[in-house]
Amino acid sequence: MLRVLGKVQRIGIITESLPPQEEPVLRAVGAELQEAVAARFRGSLAIRQVDAGSCNGCELEIQALNNPYYGIERFGVHFVASPRHADLLLVTGPVSRHMEEALRRTYSATPDPKFVIAVGDCGASGGEFAVSYACAGAVSNVIPVDAVIAGCPPAPFALMQGILEAIGVRRPATAR
Amino acid sequence: MNRFAWLDAFLGRLIAEDMAVREVPEASGLAPARGISVGADDWGNFGKSARNWNCRWAGCWAEDLGDQLRVHACFEKDHGYLLAHTDLRRATPILSSHAPYFPAAARAERHLQDLYGIAFGDHPDPRPWIRHQAWKNGEYPLRLDFPLAGNPLPATPADQGYPFQHIQGSGVCEIPVGPVHAGIIEPGHFRFHAVGETVLLLEERLGYVHKGIEKLAETRDAHGLARLAARVSGDTTVAHTWAACMAMEKAAGIAVPERALALRAIMAERERIANHLGDIGGICNDVSFSFGFYQFNRLRELWQRTSATAFGHRLLMDRIVPGGVTTDLSETAARAQIDQISTFRPQLGRLMDILNTSPTVENRLIGTGVLAPQAAAAYGALGYVGRASGVDLDVRRDSPYAPYHTLKIPVPIEQAGDVAARVRVRAAEISASFAMLEQLIGGLVPGPVCAPWTPAPPDACGFGLVEGWRGETLAFVRFGTAGRIARYFPRDPSMINWPLLEVLIADNIVPDFPVCNKSVNGSYSGNDL
């Protein structure tokens, strides 16, 4: 236990330390986000991530948002286990047809009003996989999408910025 | 060392048993594997003999060659790889199964059953596997006459009728989990039967992320195939792209420059370390040891940033291309890597000390999810899953490909087979890879990083074989006309290791499932293709 505490003390708080050119942008977007989350989500934005056929590259970068460098929870954003607790769905992958119905059900299990962000080139357009016997392509081919974060995969900072922009700018999609 | 000392005796024995077996004239692209053809009627008996000779089953795939369907199976013994194939008439694609002798073959053959319509007569479990409801029973997407677009319904329904195994008895309850899981992870379905907290039976149902990768590969050019291979499993983008490029380069007879090979190995070792760091952190998280979770993920993040600075991509995607790599390593970036290794090495040591002596962690990891060495050997377990259960196998050492033939490859082996052993093996592999990176970077020779690509002749085949972070990773490629791909099959280690999770979870408690699953960490995408 002492060693654990020792290590904790040595390393200290490492959150932030983004590349210098991104830092001001992050701070600006971060402040805006915290404001938006405070105003619209009573200080807490709950995200449910749905892998709809991703290669798992996007998941690795979304997971990184929880590492101590990005620590997205400090902006009031956290990932939840059930769509029923979620305000926002982060959907990855070229929607494999085998995940299509599960995605639709996850969407309808998410209470209104809700946001949907399609993540990655796959989520945006089907990416390298496009539309085929096995994939339905862009997430918007299956459920309504409010915003897209492109990249293959988008880096954690791009994800953070994309989420902030999406909820800062857009009104949530009401029941459609 | 003669890796094929056994093969002549084995073939002699098969011929003495009157099997229609012959060695196919050395197709250079398949080296280091040797190829044989087997009569379709003898396929089952051939599998049985391979089992009796203690061969390891390493994968199977098929091809639609027009008038016939060709089934391949890959075996390994004494580090020699044997590629066997048999041809089936299209009108009657019926074959004996290898699953009765090699449990790992069961799902791979069901994959062929669903995608090619090959009936494995004596298969112990002929339920569908990769087919859910995206195409109809009786349609076979990997046959040449099936269009890439398929004939999808406007909305694909869920796959509801799958006949799961059932256990009945007082107090037995069934717990369905997934496909959408409670974390930022890939989708799949797990069906538990439990009494109280104890798992009696776990059945996996995968296939949810089937993207048609094998079909999408057809008619791509070499560079297009490399991009697709990079996305077979994002966490293994380096190993799959390397295996696919290796196969294509062998088929096309392209020599990759020495510097490019070293850079590929640097990327592969970086990928191995990144995943091991992240997963050890994840294992800590699954036993609520958040200190470990944050510490290992702190290291992983720093590591990925260094990858991005050195090669321009955090996961190193699309850096390997046919003929070499896209990105050279600058002096500065090389030095930054060496510096990072020297700061990471003591930190890893301290963190592992803390993990190994922390009672809460020990209590959850030791004796949890034990994979017995016999089961590991029977399934041909790969990578750290096998090595933590006594399977002494590492392609980098056993069938070395450049540049690994110049390196010392320590292969940590444990016998306990529990989650703790898998963690120890992975930590030891990180240390080994640190040393390899130092050697690789220190020994970089100047020179080009990519050879010009010249298309392979029609019908040229290639076999790629690399040790990815999950273990032995295979790729088979056949070119068609005009340098276009006719067939690509990637065999991710997950295809072999997934069933082992069912084996090692038995008699554990349901709440230990996440940590057991993480300690194996199969790729859903790499399995489902």
Ligand code: SF4
């Ligand atoms: S966008 Fe790229 S990283 Fe994300 S799922 Fe698609 S292929 Fe993988």
